[in-house]
Amino acid sequence: MTRRGLLIILSSPSGAGKSTLARRLRDWDADILFSVSATTRAARPGETDGQDYHFVDEAGFKRMVHERRMLEHAHVFGHFYGSPLRPVEEAIAKGCDVLFDIDWQGAQQIQKSTLSSNVLSIFLLPPSIAELRHRLETRGQDSAEVIDKRMNRSWDEISHWDGYDYVLVNDDLDATEEKLKTIVTAERLRATQQPGLVEHVRHLQSEFEAQ
Amino acid sequence: MTRRGLLIILSSPSGAGKSTLARRLRDWDADILFSVSATTRAARPGETDGQDYHFVDEAGFKRMVHERRMLEHAHVFGHFYGSPLRPVEEAIAKGCDVLFDIDWQGAQQIQKSTLSSNVLSIFLLPPSIAELRHRLETRGQDSAEVIDKRMNRSWDEISHWDGYDYVLVNDDLDATEEKLKTIVTAERLRATQQPGLVEHVRHLQSEFEAQ
Numbered sequence: 012m013t014r015r016g017l018l019i020i021l022s023s024p025s026g027a028g029k030s031t032l033a034r035r036l037r038d039w040d041a042d043i044l045f046s047v048s049a050t051t052r053a054a055r056p057g058e059t060d061g062q063d064y065h066f067v068d069e070a071g072f073k074r075m076v077h078e079r080r081m082l083e084h085a086h087v088f089g090h091f092y093g094s095p096l097r098p099v100e101e102a103i104a105k106g107c108d109v110l111f112d113i114d115w116q117g118a119q120q121i122q123k124s125t126l127s128s129n130v131l132s133i134f135l136l137p138p139s140i141a142e143l144r145h146r147l148e149t150r151g152q153d154s155a156e157v158i159d160k161r162m163n164r165s166w167d168e169i170s171h172w173d174g175y176d177y178v179l180v181n182d183d184l185d186a187t188e189e190k191l192k193t194i195v196t197a198e199r200l201r202a203t204q205q206p207g208l209v210e211h212v213r214h215l216q217s218e219f220e221a222q
Numbered sequence: 223m224t225r226r227g228l229l230i231i232l233s234s235p236s237g238a239g240k241s242t243l244a245r246r247l248r249d250w251d252a253d254i255l256f257s258v259s260a261t262t263r264a265a266r267p268g269e270t271d272g273q274d275y276h277f278v279d280e281a282g283f284k285r286m287v288h289e290r291r292m293l294e295h296a297h298v299f300g301h302f303y304g305s306p307l308r309p310v311e312e313a314i315a316k317g318c319d320v321l322f323d324i325d326w327q328g329a330q331q332i333q334k335s336t337l338s339s340n341v342l343s344i345f346l347l348p349p350s351i352a353e354l355r356h357r358l359e360t361r362g363q364d365s366a367e368v369i370d371k372r373m374n375r376s377w378d379e380i381s382h383w384d385g386y387d388y389v390l391v392n393d394d395l396d397a398t399e400e401k402l403k404t405i406v407t408a409e410r411l412r413a414t415q416q417p418g419l420v421e422h423v424r425h426l427q428s429e430f431e432a433q
Contacts, residue, residue, distance in 0.1 A: 177412055198408070
């Protein structure tokens with residue numbers, strides 16, 4: 012009997028280490044798959060369709076939402092983003108966990124979805140706002156204007172920290188990685204995550220009755 | 223700000239390794255205290271009052287129950303057993319976890335108590351009934367008659383395995399010890415177990431507003 016995988020939601024403000032830690036979790040365990048978001052924004056140089064995002068047009072996106080084929084979706088900075096439902100259902104049915112790199116709006120929608128009983132939500136806090144800004148500036152990916160926009164959005168994201176199961180202050184990447192692994196390992200030891208236990212107990216019962 | 227400790231309930235049939243594992247958890251972290259049960263049964267050779275049990279008479283026990291000074295209590299093999307409430311309240315208030323080596327009846331009572339939001343419950347299953355009997359026989363502590371009685375009670379205990387948060391099949395003491403530590407470590411990373419986070423987020427907010 013296969014366990015039904017977890018929906019691992021990882022949220023944080025931009026620059027708090029979310030993408031790095033998500034990648035490390037996936038590298039640690041090949042049974043953790045990424046949920047690839049669909050988006051209406053244009054691909055950036057270096058981004059691959061189907062791997063970084065599913066790049067779709069607005070009509071296609073809205074059709075997926077209308078047909079309830081999005082687990083969650085949001086409108087951010089003029090573009091739509093969403094998590095297609097089917098790949099998630101297929102992954103957890105075969106015992107894989109699915110990792111979501113999404114914001115608090117998406118997290119809330121998944122926590123209210125039909126898959127809510129399998130959700131494990133984790134929020135990453137930065138050690139300081141100065142450090143957050145420093146990380147955004149030194150990764151050199153965004154213009155000063157975009158960084159300012161991201162910083163304004165950071166507080167909105169941070170203010171929703173207490174809607175998550177687990178919260179980690181990411182002041183050390185390696186230590187935070189260990190904590191994430193510990194949380195995932197523990198969650199897999201929950202009775203509900205071990206369908207094989209039913210059979211084991213049935214076996215103990217036969218043995219007990221045969222004594 | 224001190225975190226409010228966890229009530230860690232460890233249940234299993236007799237001989238599944240519960241006492242050994244409880245001791246190992248306490249040795250691992252001095253902030254995990256044992257809940258010392260009160261009982262009306264006589265002390266056995268080598269048992270120390272106040273350490274192994276609080277040995278009390280039946281009138282005293284019943285008075286404690288009547289005055290709601292027992293977190294849980296049960297009647298087993300003609301004797302009363304219970305967990306005094308006050309030491310638990312004092313321990314968790316100062317940020318210590320309290321470990322309960324109790325059966326499913328006690329676990330259910332604590333899970334319904336006013337302290338239920340701090341409960342972490344773990345059930346240990348034996349790899350087999352044969353192994354369970356073997357362990358009881360080789361520890362040489364009980365007569366054949368008592369072992370038979372314990373074995374009959376084992377099934378009653380095992381049949382309540384699914385009322386627990388976490389379930390571990392103890393087929394290897396060291397591996398099970400690691401799993402227990404992983405569970406406790408993860409549970410302490412829950413948002414509700416880290417009262418310092420509120421202050422951290424308040425600090426981030428001031429920093430953000432001062433930008």
